[in-house]
Amino acid sequence: MASVEFKHPRIAPVFTGAFAAHATVLADDLGLFRALADTALTDHDLDRPPWVENRIRIEGVLNTLCRIDAVRRTADAYRLTDFGLELGRQAPVFRLWLGGYASVLADQISGAVDPRSGVRGGVVAESSSQIGSRYIDETFIQLVDSLQPAGRICDLGCGTGRRLLKICRETGQPGLGYDISADAIRAAQATVAEARGLGIDLEINQGDATTLPRNVSGVDIVTQAFMTHHIAPDDYCTAVLASYRVRFPGARYLVVFDTVSSSDPEHPELFAPGFDYIHALQNMEPRSRADALRIFDEAGYSCQQELELAVPNSYAWVLKFGSDGP
Incomplete structure (x- = not known):
């Protein structure tokens, strides 16, 4: 299966190491090495000053360092290993190159940064499109086609629109896409052409997707891939998903593809380390599968189907629109 590729025995540690190197610098910035050299940090400690203001980021850093056995979590506490103690001593070397020359390193990867989010939207859109084409799109297309669409297919967070075009070709239905990134929209013009x-x-x-116009007519199926976890906190996500039932009157299904928190944090692979760490830096706590299902239910949808995807810790859900608006 394609998912095996995410656990390549030589590539995965290199990828995990990239995030661990960044986490080493951030751990030093946050004073974690100094604190952990003296004693363990418990969950109770992280809920109090001076840690509570950065709790999600700190947990992201610590869990990333757990992947390389620099930190170990036992019961409700994080502890440095002997390797972690030495890593802390060598943190100035990491800071010199990764901190002092961060802009030099980043500037070698093309793409304009969105000043609001700090994200290179064009890079995200194009890379996501390539990953989707390899691991996701066939499943996505088959799933939407199985619902026998009889109207517009609306893809929220469509990126370059490549997947939406494939769905339209397969189903013979028109397509409507929205994406928040100006870079993605510029790239999507080639797809429209x-x-x-x-x-x-x-x-x-x-x-x-959270502020779309009301009464978008003619839409039969709404799709949303790998962006629901960005809509936080949970009560706001529930409200946004519920709003689709007003914004798309007459739509029958909402098809959601998304990633949830890793259920196997001890074994590195090529997706979860990046997903967990980057979202922790954005102060977003990844949801569990149970959290996602609860939100769908609270937003007024009934889950008709669930599929496990090739991308680790990722699922597809077919959600039936309720008959009444929120």
Whole structure:
């Protein structure tokens, strides 16, 4: 299966190490090595000053260092290993190159940074499209096609629109896409032009899925891939998902693909280390599968189908729109 590739015995440790190197610098910044050299840090400690203001980031750092056995979690406490103690002593070397020359390193990877989020939207859109094409799109297309769409397919967070175009070609239905990134929308214009050449009705607009116009007509199926976890906190996510039932009157299904928190943190692979750490730095706590299902239910959807995906810790859910608005 494709998912095996995410656990390649030589590639995965290199990938995990990249995040662990960054976490080493941040741990030093936050004073974690000094604190852990003296005693363990418990969950109770992290809920109190001076740690509580950065609790999610700190947990992200500590859990990333757990992956390389620099820190170990036992019961409710984090402790430095002998290796972690030495890593802390060598942190100035990491800081010199990764901290002092962070801009030099980052500037070698192309793509404009969104000043609001600090994210290179074009890189995210293109990389996500490539990962999706390899591991996700076939499943996504088959799942949407199995629902026998009879109207517009609206993809929220469509990126470059490549997946949406594939779905439209397979189902013979028109497509509507929204993405918040201006870089992604610029890249999507090539997709729209290709669709036009194929005689496919495809429209892609810049827009925030949480503030879409009401009464978007003609939409039968709404899709949302790997962005639901960005809508936080939970009560706000519930409200946003519930709002789709007003924004898309007449839609039958919401198809959600998303990643949840890792259930196997001890074994590194190529997706979970990045997912968990980056979102911790953004002060977002990844949801569990149970959390996601609860939110769908509270938003007024009934889960008709669940599929485990090739991407680790990721699922597809087919959610049926309720008959009444929120």
